[in-house]
Each structure stands twice: as C-alpha cells, then as structure tokens.
Amino acid sequence: MKILILLIVIVVLGIVGWFAYGSVSTKPTTQITAKPKVIGTIYFRPQHTDALEGFKEGMRKLGYTNKDITYDDVVILAGPKMEEDVNKAVQKLIADKVDILFVSFESSAKVALDVTKKSGSDLPIVFTTRFHDPLNYGLIESYKSSGNNATGVATNLTQSIQKTLLFFKEINPKAKRIAAFTDGFMIPGISDAILKELKDQAPRFGLSIVEYKTQKPPSLAKENWVEVADKIKLGDIDGLIHLPGHFYDSDDHGEGKSQEADETLLANRLHIPFVVPSEDLSSGGSFAFSDDFHASAGQAAVMVQKILNGIKPKDIPIEYGSKSLLILNLNRAREAGIQFPESMLSIANIKIDK
Structure with missing residues (x-):
C-alpha cells in the first residue's frame, strides 16, 4: 500500500513538473537586436x-x-x-x-x-x-x-608603369622622350614612387623621361606651369604623363581649369599622346591605364x-x-592628331567618343 501511494505521488509530481516546464518554455523570449x-x-x-x-x-x-x-x-x-x-x-x-x-x-x-x-x-x-x-x-x-x-x-606599380610605357610605343613606335612636370610642380610624397618607377622602366622600352621643373613657390603654381610649358616646342617630346598630386589645381584658379586640362592643350599643340590617372580623365588626357x-x-x-x-x-x-582598366578618349586623340592602334582599341575597357 505504501509503495502504491509513493508511486502515485511520483506520477502526480511528474505531471505538475511537465506542465510547469511547458508553461515556462512556451513564453515568448525577448529578442536582442545587435547594434549595427x-x-x-x-x-x-x-x-x-x-x-x-x-x-x-x-x-x-x-x-x-x-x-x-x-x-x-x-x-x-x-x-x-x-x-x-x-x-x-x-x-x-x-x-x-x-x-x-x-x-x-x-x-x-x-x-x-x-x-x-x-x-x-x-x-x-x-x-x-x-x-x-x-x-x-x-x-x-x-x-x-x-x-x-x-x-x-x-x-x-611596376606592372602598371610597364604597360603604360608600352602603350606609348604602340601609339608611336619611334617615340623616344616622354615628359612629366616634376619637382616644384608635384606635392611631395604622392608621385615620387611613380616617377622613380618611370625612370627605372623607361630604358627597357627605348624611352627616356624628360622632367620639367621649377624652383618658384607653389603659390604661383599656374604661372610657373605656363612659363615652362610655353617653352616646349613641337618635336621636343613624344608623349606626356600627368603625375598625380600637384600644386596647380582647379581650386587655385578659374572655373573648370586644372593642370591636366592645360596639359591636354599642350599635348594637342605638340600632337602627342597624353596619359593621366583614370580619376583625372574627366578633366584631361587622351588615355588612362590603371587598376x-x-x-x-x-x-x-x-x-x-x-x-x-x-x-x-x-x-x-x-x-x-x-582588374585593370584601359580607357581611351577618342575625341581628345583626334584633337591631338594621334590614332590609337588596333592593339589598344581591341582591348580597351572604355572608349569615350564625345
């Protein structure tokens, strides 16, 4: 009899416990939303x-x-x-x-x-x-x-520079002298590695880098650039490279003007190709090659x-x-009197013709 009573108590306690567990577990839990x-x-x-x-x-x-x-x-x-x-x-x-x-x-x-x-x-x-x-x-x-x-x-950087110099030779196989505006025009610490790589790689392509420099203060950046650029004559150089990071910028002077814009006019006058970083192509340059x-x-x-x-x-x-990008500005090339070879036209990612 005692055993029977004990068994009944155990069963009752089990049923109560089951209902108690079920009632707790079925309550909605508070959702914790992670902070972005x-x-x-x-x-x-x-x-x-x-x-x-x-x-x-x-x-x-x-x-x-x-x-x-x-x-x-x-x-x-x-x-x-x-x-x-x-x-x-x-x-x-x-x-x-x-x-x-x-x-x-x-x-x-x-x-x-x-x-x-x-x-x-x-x-x-x-x-x-x-x-x-x-x-x-x-x-x-x-x-x-x-x-x-x-x-x-x-x-x-090495691969990018090599490819850029190769493009100059493809445009003009007789090209020898590629120019850039360097000391006095560049903001220190931005284009120094590009310039060094250009000097190191150019001889491999039968090219030399011509540097146009100034010792005048950056506050006269535009005037300095115009003074130097006006002395460059047709035939002096076979191509132009725009080095990023320069004192002469559109914030310093009139509407819409920048060094790359005026360098485009220079390239047109000299009938030479002009390469710029892809982010500067909206302002000037006939082509760009970069990541x-x-x-x-x-x-x-x-x-x-x-x-x-x-x-x-x-x-x-x-x-x-x-991924790399080759962007050709066909309109500016025509203005400069140059033609991109089929070897570039066939692989160009973007062709601008307006």
Whole structure:
C-alpha cells in the first residue's frame, strides 16, 4: 500500500513538473537586436568617389544592409593640407568609436596607422593603394602579414608603369622622350614612387623621361606651369604623363581649369599622346591605364567582412587589384592628331567618343 501511494505521488509530481516546464518554455523570449557596426571611411572627392561607391556596393553584395552596418564618411579635398586633414579625420573617427576604418589612398592609410599607434588604438584599417607599393611605403611588414592593424588591396606599380610605357610605343613606335612636370610642380610624397618607377622602366622600352621643373613657390603654381610649358616646342617630346598630386589645381584658379586640362592643350599643340590617372580623365588626357579602383574597393569589402567575422587584419594577406582598366578618349586623340592602334582599341575597357 505504501509503495502504491509513493508511486502515485511520483506520477502526480511528474505531471505538475511537465506542465510547469511547458508553461515556462512556451513564453515568448525577448529578442536582442545587435547594434549595427559602424565603418568609418576617408576618401578624396572627386578623385576617389568611385572607390567609395565600389566599397559600399561590395558590402551590399556580401549581404550587408543598413541594419548590419552604417557609415561615417569623411571627405578630404586634395591639396597641400591633405595630410593634416586626414590626421584630423582619423582622430574624429576614433572619437566616434567606429569599428573599422576604410581608406581609399595609401597616404591616408599611413596617417591612420601613425594616429592609431600613438593613441594606443587597435582600430582595424583596410586600405587601397594607388601610387605606391605598400611594402616599400612602410604600410606593411610583408604581403603575407602586415604585422599591424591594417590590411588592403595594392596596385602592382611596376606592372602598371610597364604597360603604360608600352602603350606609348604602340601609339608611336619611334617615340623616344616622354615628359612629366616634376619637382616644384608635384606635392611631395604622392608621385615620387611613380616617377622613380618611370625612370627605372623607361630604358627597357627605348624611352627616356624628360622632367620639367621649377624652383618658384607653389603659390604661383599656374604661372610657373605656363612659363615652362610655353617653352616646349613641337618635336621636343613624344608623349606626356600627368603625375598625380600637384600644386596647380582647379581650386587655385578659374572655373573648370586644372593642370591636366592645360596639359591636354599642350599635348594637342605638340600632337602627342597624353596619359593621366583614370580619376583625372574627366578633366584631361587622351588615355588612362590603371587598376579598376571600383573593383579593388570591392575586394577590400571582402576583407572587412573577414574582420567583422573576427579575423585580425594582420592575418589577412595583402592582395593585388584583380582588374585593370584601359580607357581611351577618342575625341581628345583626334584633337591631338594621334590614332590609337588596333592593339589598344581591341582591348580597351572604355572608349569615350564625345
């Protein structure tokens, strides 16, 4: 009898416990919504707007929405004070407590690394480079591992310069002298690696680099350029290269004018091809060859995803840009009296004819 009573008690307690468990487990639980990550960006307008768009497009393609990430964008205008402006931008974004920093230019990455190091911040930095090798520029310890809080997508500068010089020879097989406006016209630290690479590679193509220089102050940039350019005669040079980062810019003078615009007029007068960085082709130049920075920024987005998933920047190898762009401005070529060969026309990604 006692055993029967004990069994009845156990069964009753079991039934009560089952109902109690069921009533607790079926209550709706409170959903905890994760706070969106904030990505700080520093980019140059208008030159690097395409890179910013490529980066954000890359994040969307990876499935991120405004519920997952938001952006804290800082615009920098190219000019003599841009390093100071980038320094302030990095400090602002650190103060804003962004989770990751994307920068579209190697000089910005260098400033960001210096600022984060001095402030003791381990803010992850993802960069794209345009005019320097990140190893030689001091951004990374190796392509396998940066050894710091940065990673990114690099331009293969040697390959880009070689291809550009080859295009000059394809346009004019007899070309010997390719010119650029250098010391006194360039903002220090931007085009120095390009100029060195041009000098190193030109002899391989039977070319030499002619430098036009000035010792006059940058405040007279336009006047200095005009004075030097007016002395260049037909036949002096066979091609012209626009080096990015210069004192003579559209912010310093009249509407719509820039060094690359006036260099286009010079190229027309001399009947020679004129190459510019792709971001400057809207202002001047007959052709451009470089990485597709829209695509490179998309590669950078994949690196940001890895960081969001917990991987440290130093554990993400540096990559080269996966795509190059050859852009031909057929209208400007006609104005200069030159013709692009079929070898260029057949591989051009974009042909502008207006």
